[in-house]
Amino acid sequence: MSAQITADVNQPPTLTWNHLNINRTHLEASVAAAAVAEISGTGAAVSLRHCAPGGADTHLPLIEGGLGKDFDGQFDAAVRQLGVPLCEFSVAAGAAADTPVRVSFNAAAGSASVADTLIRAGAGSSSTFVFDFSSQKDASGMFGSRILLQAEEGASVNIVTVNMLGSGFVHFDSVAADAAAGARLSLTQLELGASQVFSGSRVGLRGDGSRFDGRLGYMVKEDHSLDVNYVALQEGRSTASTMTADGVVADSAKKTWRGTIDFRKGCAESSGDEQENVLLLSPAVVNKTLPVILCDEESVEGRHGASVGRLSQDILFYMQSRGISEKDAERLMVRAKIAGVCRYIPDEKLVASVQEFLEGAL
Numbered sequence: 057m058s059a060q061i062t063a064d065v066n067q068p069p070t071l072t073w074n075h076l077n078i079n080r081t082h083l084e085a086s087v088a089a090a091a092v093a094e095i096s097g098t099g100a101a102v103s104l105r106h107c108a109p110g111g112a113d114t115h116l117p118l119i120e121g122g123l124g125k126d127f128d129g130q131f132d133a134a135v136r137q138l139g140v141p142l143c144e145f146s147v148a149a150g151a152a153a154d155t156p157v158r159v160s161f162n163a164a165a166g167s168a169s170v171a172d173t174l175i176r177a178g179a180g181s182s183s184t185f186v187f188d189f190s191s192q193k194d195a196s197g198m199f200g201s202r203i204l205l206q207a208e209e210g211a212s213v214n215i216v217t218v219n220m221l222g223s224g225f226v227h228f229d230s231v232a233a234d235a236a237a238g239a240r241l242s243l244t245q246l247e248l249g250a251s252q253v254f255s256g257s258r259v260g261l262r263g264d265g266s267r268f269d270g271r272l273g274y275m276v277k278e279d280h281s282l283d284v285n286y287v288a289l290q291e292g293r294s295t296a297s298t299m300t301a302d303g304v305v306a307d308s309a310k311k312t313w314r315g316t317i318d319f320r321k322g323c324a325e326s327s328g329d330e331q332e333n334v335l336l337l338s339p340a341v342v343n344k345t346l347p348v349i350l351c352d353e354e355s356v357e358g359r360h361g362a363s364v365g366r367l368s369q370d371i372l373f374y375m376q377s378r379g380i381s382e383k384d385a386e387r388l389m390v391r392a393k394i395a396g397v398c399r400y401i402p403d404e405k406l407v408a409s410v411q412e413f414l415e416g417a418l
Contacts, residue, residue, distance in 0.1 A: 234260045242269045
């Protein structure tokens with residue numbers, strides 16, 4: 057038995073010219089089973105339970121997922137049809153989890169599996185969740201993940217996702233969060249594997265003084281594609297958001313990054329900053345970058361920008377004068393960009409795995 061997900065995903069809150077082909081992308085996935093995870097780090101501070109999909113004990117918060125409403129409806133139908141359980145983590149109010157919760161998925165070649173995760177962070181709590189998705193190096197298949205986070209007043213939550221799937225995989229990754237007053241959310245993502253990647257993140261800063269820090273690192277090569285949509289929806293007063301993306305696009309790869317800071321009425325004295333820095337290693341790549349700021353409130357501060365380019369001749373000349381070839385110089389720059397994101401991953405073994413994966417891919 058399998059379930060189909062066919063949806064337009066990653067539509068930004070406001071549209072631009074259709075001829076740019078950046079307003080949305082199309083996802084088609086056939087999923088057949090629940091992904092199996094190896095989980096560590098739970099205990100007194102963080103509890104875990106598995107809920108039947110759509111069962112009486114399943115109460116999903118009303119959070120629009122990172123890939124969009126159309127995707128959410130079809131994903132919900134798919135997990136119910138396949139019996140994929142909801143993995144629900146609860147962080148006790150006031151608790152400080154000493155160690156990160158590690159959730160590891162090792163997708164088998166030829167598999168088509170999905171995972172559904174809900175994190176409920178109690179008031180004043182502090183926690184970290186690390187998700188890694190991997191498979192054999194050249195394996196093909198489909199792997200999808202949805203993560204929903206509900207952060208109560210004053211909660212601090214750090215989420216890390218790392219994609220090291222095989223070069224033939226199709227991968228979708230939807231992250232969405234709702235932040236109450238004073239909550240602090242951090243999202244670090246590395247997109248390194250799979251041939252087609254659809255990644256969406258939507259964070260609602262609804263409570264006064266809430267904050268979101270998002271950072272993305274990526275490498276897209278060969279004829280692979282990466283499609284990303286980040287949205288920070290700021291409704292509370294004195295909220296703050298930062299979104300940064302650093303990556304490399306090589307060979308004949310395609311990459312689209314959308315970043316939207318949406319200042320809603322009532323979010324006075326809020327701030328937002330979004331930046332993307334892209335290194336292009338081939339004239340055949342297709343790169344699309346869309347940073348957007350929407351504003352329906354006065355007394356806010358927003359910044360956005362993008363830096364897109366190749367290695368400068370000055371840098372190449374400097375490195376070549378010291379015996380470093382152009383190809384080796386490109387490898388050094390790729391490692392530097394990914395290393396800059398890895399420093400936010402609080403798991404030394406996972407960082408070592410990322411470095412090993414990167415060396416095999418360069």
